Amino acid sequence: MRSIYRCVWITSTICMAQYSHAELYRWVDEAGHVQYSDKNPGTTKSGTTVMTPRGTLIKKTDGVLTPEEKLQREQDAKAKREQDRQKEEAFLRDKALVSSFDSTAEIDRKRDRNLQQIQGDINSLRSRFKSTEARLNAYHTQSAMLQKSGKPVPEDLNKDIKDTEVDLLATKRALDGKLADKQRIIAQAEADKKRFLELTQDPAKTALTTPSK
Helix, strand or coil: CHHHHHHHHHHHHHHHHHHHCCCEEEEECCCCCEEEECCCCCCCCCCEEEECCCCCEEEEECCCCCHHHHHHHHHHHHHHHHHHHHHHHHHHHHHHHHHHCCCHHHHHHHHHHHHHHHHHHHHHHHHHHHHHHHHHHHHHHHHHHHHHCCCCCCHHHHHHHHHHHHHHHHHHHHHHHHHHHHHHHHHHHHHHHHHHHHHHHCHHHHCCCCCCC
């Protein structure tokens, strides 16, 4: 009798162990009916949910996607990656800001050093633009006088005029670029000071940790 009980106990234990490791599959068939099975249905149009017999979720698999759904999923994934990248960059900027400066006055000093350097470039380009413009005006005056007197304008003079016009345009573009850089330096310093105060005056923001993705 004891051996019979022992056999029953062993059999029950094995069955319970098998049951606990079984998987249950749930999906929606072509007719829109929910189906359950202990057999893997393979790829389904609706996707398949895999659960334990007690209903605990194990995983979900994707169904068959339409081209539009695939495109949307790719766009969503791309947007998520871009969002994560921006969060990471913002975290690194904040970390660099609080580790590089102890006060907003230091940010102002760095701004002033950068402005001093770029102002030197601006002054140099303005001087170059003025002298190039004067040279071009002189060439145009010379050309006009020759034409007025009925004399041909030498090819060398025409070439000088063309080359000087190109040089003047390049100088103007370089000057505009430096002026734009100057404004960016000023704006960036103001943004840095504002963010620095936010980070240093808010204890929750001061403890910079790796952003969650």
